[in-house]
Amino acid sequence: MTGAGPDSPGGALPAAGAQPDAGSPPPPVRQDSGLVGAVEPASRRLALQTGLFAVFFAGAVVISGGLVASVGGSPTEVLDALLDGSLRSPGAWGRTLVEMVPLALVGLGVVVAFRAGYYNIGTEGQVAMGALGAAVVVLKAPGPAWMLIGLGLAASAAAGGFWAGLAAVAHARRRVDVLISTLLLTFVAPNIILFVVARDYLLLDTTEANTRRASQSERLPDSTHLPDLELFGNTVHIGVLAAVLIVAAVAFLLARSVWGLKLRMLGRNSQTARRAGVRPGVVGGGALVISGAAAGLAGGMFLTGAAFRLQNLIANDFGWHGLLVALVARLNPVGVLPVAFFFASLRTGSGFLTATGISRTVTDVVQALFVVAALLPAAVMVIRDRRVARRLALRSAADAEVG
Amino acid sequence: MIADLETIIEPTIRLAVLLLFAALGEYVAERAGTINISLEGMMLCGAYAAALTASETGSPVLGAMAGMGAGLVVAAMQAHLSHQLDVNQFVVGIALSAFAIGVTTFLFTEIEMTGGILHVVEIPVLVDIPLIGEALFGQPWPTYLIVPAAAAVWWAVQRTGWGLEVRAVGENPAAADVSGVPVLARRRQAIYVCGLLAGLSGSYLAVGLVGGFSQNMTAGKGFIAIAAVLFGGWRLWGTIAGALLFGFADALAVALPAVGIENVPGAFLDSMPFVLAFAGLLVFAARARKPDALAEPFSRGAA
Numbered sequence: 001m002t003g004a005g006p007d008s009p010g011g012a013l014p015a016a017g018a019q020p021d022a023g024s025p026p027p028p029v030r031q032d033s034g035l036v037g038a039v040e041p042a043s044r045r046l047a048l049q050t051g052l053f054a055v056f057f058a059g060a061v062v063i064s065g066g067l068v069a070s071v072g073g074s075p076t077e078v079l080d081a082l083l084d085g086s087l088r089s090p091g092a093w094g095r096t097l098v099e100m101v102p103l104a105l106v107g108l109g110v111v112v113a114f115r116a117g118y119y120n121i122g123t124e125g126q127v128a129m130g131a132l133g134a135a136v137v138v139l140k141a142p143g144p145a146w147m148l149i150g151l152g153l154a155a156s157a158a159a160g161g162f163w164a165g166l167a168a169v170a171h172a173r174r175r176v177d178v179l180i181s182t183l184l185l186t187f188v189a190p191n192i193i194l195f196v197v198a199r200d201y202l203l204l205d206t207t208e209a210n211t212r213r214a215s216q217s218e219r220l221p222d223s224t225h226l227p228d229l230e231l232f233g234n235t236v237h238i239g240v241l242a243a244v245l246i247v248a249a250v251a252f253l254l255a256r257s258v259w260g261l262k263l264r265m266l267g268r269n270s271q272t273a274r275r276a277g278v279r280p281g282v283v284g285g286g287a288l289v290i291s292g293a294a295a296g297l298a299g300g301m302f303l304t305g306a307a308f309r310l311q312n313l314i315a316n317d318f319g320w321h322g323l324l325v326a327l328v329a330r331l332n333p334v335g336v337l338p339v340a341f342f343f344a345s346l347r348t349g350s351g352f353l354t355a356t357g358i359s360r361t362v363t364d365v366v367q368a369l370f371v372v373a374a375l376l377p378a379a380v381m382v383i384r385d386r387r388v389a390r391r392l393a394l395r396s397a398a399d400a401e402v403g
Numbered sequence: 404m405i406a407d408l409e410t411i412i413e414p415t416i417r418l419a420v421l422l423l424f425a426a427l428g429e430y431v432a433e434r435a436g437t438i439n440i441s442l443e444g445m446m447l448c449g450a451y452a453a454a455l456t457a458s459e460t461g462s463p464v465l466g467a468m469a470g471m472g473a474g475l476v477v478a479a480m481q482a483h484l485s486h487q488l489d490v491n492q493f494v495v496g497i498a499l500s501a502f503a504i505g506v507t508t509f510l511f512t513e514i515e516m517t518g519g520i521l522h523v524v525e526i527p528v529l530v531d532i533p534l535i536g537e538a539l540f541g542q543p544w545p546t547y548l549i550v551p552a553a554a555a556v557w558w559a560v561q562r563t564g565w566g567l568e569v570r571a572v573g574e575n576p577a578a579a580d581v582s583g584v585p586v587l588a589r590r591r592q593a594i595y596v597c598g599l600l601a602g603l604s605g606s607y608l609a610v611g612l613v614g615g616f617s618q619n620m621t622a623g624k625g626f627i628a629i630a631a632v633l634f635g636g637w638r639l640w641g642t643i644a645g646a647l648l649f650g651f652a653d654a655l656a657v658a659l660p661a662v663g664i665e666n667v668p669g670a671f672l673d674s675m676p677f678v679l680a681f682a683g684l685l686v687f688a689a690r691a692r693k694p695d696a697l698a699e700p701f702s703r704g705a706a
Contacts, residue, residue: 071513119493121440176684179440179493180630184677184684187623191674198670312670324501327494359512364505371498379488 040388045381052377060369067365073358082363085352086345094234096341096348098306101243102127102298104340106322108247109294111331113164115254116287117267122167122182123295124319125189126160128312130296131303132193133159135203135217135310138224145223152224153300160296161289163189168285178288186319194312203310217310226305237305244337246294251333263287295319321347324367328374343367411651411658416539419650420549421608425628426646427556428600430639433632434560435593436573436696440496441481443625444503445598448473449605451507454616457609458516467545467606474602475595477503482591489700508618516616543611545603552600557639559596569593573694576701586701601625623677627653630680636691648683652676 065075086096106123113120120126133155138148163185170176194215196202203217210216226237254260262283265273270280298318307314325343329335346367350360425446432439452473457466477499485492560566568589571579576586608624609616627649634648635641656672659665 067509121493121497170681170685174685174689176681176688177438177633179438180626180633181681181684183440183623183626184630184681187626187677188674188681191670195668195670198668320501323497327498359509361505361509361512364501365509366505368498368502368505371501375484375490375494375498379484379490382489 048384049377049381052380053374056373056376057370060366060373063369064362064366068358068362071358073356077356078353078358078362081352081356082346082349084349086349089352091234092348094231094236096344097234097236097240099344099347100337100340101237101239101305102302102318103322103325103343104243104247104336105298105301106295106319107325107329107336107340108250108333109291109298110323110326111329111333111336112250112254112263112294113287113291114326114331115267116263116284117270118168118171118284118288118291119179120164120167120182120288120291121179121323122164122184122186122319123291123323124315124317125182125186126163126292126295127299127302127315127319127322128189128193129163130156130160130299131307131310131314132189132196132299133157133296134300134303135220138220138304139203139218145221148224149226149304152304153297156300156303157293157297160299161293163296164292165285165289168281168288171288172281172285182288190312190315193310193314197310197312205309215311220304220308224304225308226301237301239301239305243301247333247337254333259283295322298322321367324371327371330374342370407662410662411654414654414657415647415651417542417546417612417650418653419647420542420546421604421612422624422628422631422650422653423549423643423646424552424604424607425601425625426631426635426642427552427639428597428604429629429632430635430637430642431556431560431569431593431600432597433637433697434573434694435569435590436576436694436699436701437481437485437492437590437594438496438629438698439481439594439597440493440626440629441477441499441503442496442597442601442629443621443623444496444500445474445477445601446605446608446621446625446628447503447507447619448477449602450609450620451511451605451616452602453606454609455510455514455516458615463545463610466610467603470606470609471599471602474598474600474605476598478594478598478601481598482594485700486587486590486594489702492698492700504619507616511616511618543607545607545611548603552603553639553643556596556600560639565589565592570694572701573696576696576699580701580703590701601628604628624653627676627680630684633691633693634680634683634687636687637693641691645683649676649680652679 065079068075068078085092087093106127109126110120110123134152137155138152141148141151143151164182166185167176167178167181170181171178197204197217198215200206204210204213205216205218206213207218226239228235228237229241254263262273262278265276266278266280266284266287270284273283274280299315302316302318303310303314307316321343322340325336325339328343329339346363350363353360353362425442428445429439429442449470453463453466453470455466456469457463460466481492481495481499484490484495558566560569568579568584569592571582571584572586572589579589580586605621608620613620628646631645631649632642634645635643652675655675656669659667659672
């Protein structure tokens, strides 16, 4: 199935298996868009790819509608309900913006780690650990409220970073695959929280209100919630601003700083990167810890800005969905915000689906369809490049005969 | 005491077999050079298709076949996207896992099904052996399929020309390519095998053990199965040992309360398989020699 011409790898993604591994032979160097990319103007390729994205995303919408219709629902009603729930009803887009914060932070972290070739797919656990870290500090530490918020968020980033750091250390010291270790740790995190919120000497809510001793922490005191902002009748917490600033800062650093360059080198070809003086343990392991910290911060902001109470399923799929956000954004930090907003509107909109008789889980399918749709344009470009390369090869062979 | 041990051994075998069906598939895929993380999605789709078919037709056999078919469909997507269209194999795996959870959860809430059927086949005489009789010879019938499945995988990978080529494309695809081995085709075929076995594993869970489907019922078992392959150092015997160990850890959560040990926190028991898998990788991963080209995409002329 290898065509006559060289192939282009999928967009900005590092080659699979680029995870640096001492002692193994250098991974094959991939040629970017190769022959065809060299012949064709970049603007034309960009236009083609943009068109393909539009076509495939439209396809995802059509298939989603078909799915709704196939189980007896009305696609337009469902779309209406989704729009009402996420944008049109009073206060809705504020809620969607709040929902966007954890998704964007997780997605941003995933972009950083994936760019370095470190496949952190255990973000769900890191979000949970972040929420745990914030809850411990805010509920247990002494001090004025404003300080507790700051310390709590710092603790959430530290806890998420620590959880990813375990995988980073296991990889650096014992060659344990990051992909698998982050995943395994994800399933441990909710159990730790369950343990903590079920013990009265730890975080169990022992107030009168919790007479049935449900496994949850006390509600965070109002003074320690993230401050709210009023925006045209919608209430959002200050984390929305913070998230936008963080995304902008990281996008700038990835594109313009030496650190960003090192990350990309490591992701593209770890052997070359190492020869150029990039230390995989520091840069790659660091990227993994940063992505864990971003996921942890997402958990902390969700706890102090929206949930206010710790329980074992606090991560609420933000980790998984944030991972998908990064993929749909094609590992482009600038794309993370709009895609996170879109996914957030699916989440807030799904609450309005009850009236349509369609299960709210339909939005999970829609998300997944968009993820698949985001993969396909690169794949189509590969097929096309092979065709064009073959044609070019034939033509040059013909020219050679004539000459 | 013996009764207590039986209470632990019996679920250990069931859960280990469940993991091993999937781990056998992953073993084949990884020997060919793919870390197939859509394994969980294959199992989940397999479980759903098996439960639905068994509920509609009343036949768990048809259910298991549908489950394998569903695993194969997911495998085809993973195989062609990653080993024909050059999409990053992990990204494909993540996307397919999300897709599997979304689709099965949605369909499960939209289409009603009745419980599947659970057939226990007791092998006479042998089932009366104390301690291990019940565990090894008194299980739902698909459990026994693990023996021919493991034997077939061993034979196919270690004793056939196809298996030699599969191992070759996992070790040195460029060399295999020069020798005329269709690298990408072999890698795809290994993923198909993985899909069939993972689908069977999901069917075993749905119609063999539970007797129905529930949302996200595989709950990370696919990832544990991948860990079993890594833990086993990409060897068949190691993989089997890993599946047994993680199956044991899984079984403790069920068995300890049943034998009267109740003061171990459930949170601790539930995370045991994952902690154990992580610890196992810490100890053994550095020592194992993994397939050289594991997780590396191949395209001709690129090396």
